[in-house]
Amino acid sequence: MIISSAKPFEEVLELLKDEDDIFIIGCSACAAKLHVGGEPEVLNMRQRLEEAGKHVVGWCIPSAACSVASFDSLMEKNPAIKDAKTVLVMACGSGVSIVSQIVELAVYPSNNTESLGGRSQGEIIPELCAMCGDCKVYYFGGICPKGQCPKQLLNGPCGGSIEGKCEVDPEKDCVWELIYSRLEKIGRLDLLEKVWTCEEVTG
Ligand code: SF4
Ligand code: SF4
Numbered sequence: 001m002i003i004s005s006a007k008p009f010e011e012v013l014e015l016l017k018d019e020d021d022i023f024i025i026g027c028s029a030c031a032a033k034l035h036v037g038g039e040p041e042v043l044n045m046r047q048r049l050e051e052a053g054k055h056v057v058g059w060c061i062p063s064a065a066c067s068v069a070s071f072d073s074l075m076e077k078n079p080a081i082k083d084a085k086t087v088l089v090m091a092c093g094s095g096v097s098i099v100s101q102i103v104e105l106a107v108y109p110s111n112n113t114e115s116l117g118g119r120s121q122g123e124i125i126p127e128l129c130a131m132c133g134d135c136k137v138y139y140f141g142g143i144c145p146k147g148q149c150p151k152q153l154l155n156g157p158c159g160g161s162i163e164g165k166c167e168v169d170p171e172k173d174c175v176w177e178l179i180y181s182r183l184e185k186i187g188r189l190d191l192l193e194k195v196w197t198c199e200e201v202t203g
Contacts, residue, residue: 003112023084027065027091037090065095141182154196
């Protein structure tokens with residue numbers, strides 16, 4: 001799941017200050033689950049833009065803003081877009097980029113894209129994977145220090161943890177405590193014997 005958060009409405013309005021005839025595109029995937037691009041948020045955005053004097057020509061919520069196939073496919077289901085001069089995308093940066101590739105209009109983001117995270121047991125977990133392109137997460141019991149340790153320590157922990165909490169962010173558990181517990185649980189503490197070299201760390 002791509003984690004994104006809503007920009008303050010005032011910032012969106014500032015982005016759109018010279019624009020009008022706006023078509024809003026939400027996203028049924030990550031942004032909807034995070035409540036920053038589903039139907040309630042899109043309708044709320046339409047109302048606030050109209051209250052601010054903007055003309056909203058229409059809106060749609062594709063299954064995923066980052067997978068819109070073509071302008072024609074968008075147009076087929078949402079003919080109102082032909083009257084638009086501007087598009088506002090309520091999704092992550094991938095969604096904004098894909099929409100920008102298929103529509104010949106100015107495209108603006110309403111969200112800030114933050115990280116690659118997920119949702120488990122109803123809880124949103126904002127940072128899970130740093131998308132390093134060389135996945136080694138198995139060695140850490142499925143808990144990635146590149147994504148979840150603020151110092152990205154593969155030969156952790158750093159020694160600054162206090163009562164199991166991270167010294168950089170005391171609100172969070174030290175990820176190395178979690179890695180140790182997980183490896184202990186699955187009987188693979190032996191994986192901690194591996195010392196990662198600089199090449200492997202930066203790999
Ligand atoms: S090693 Fe970590 S940062 Fe790299 S791809 Fe795997 S989970 Fe993501
Ligand atoms: S306390 Fe743990 S999670 Fe925090 S920076 Fe140190 S090793 Fe990383």
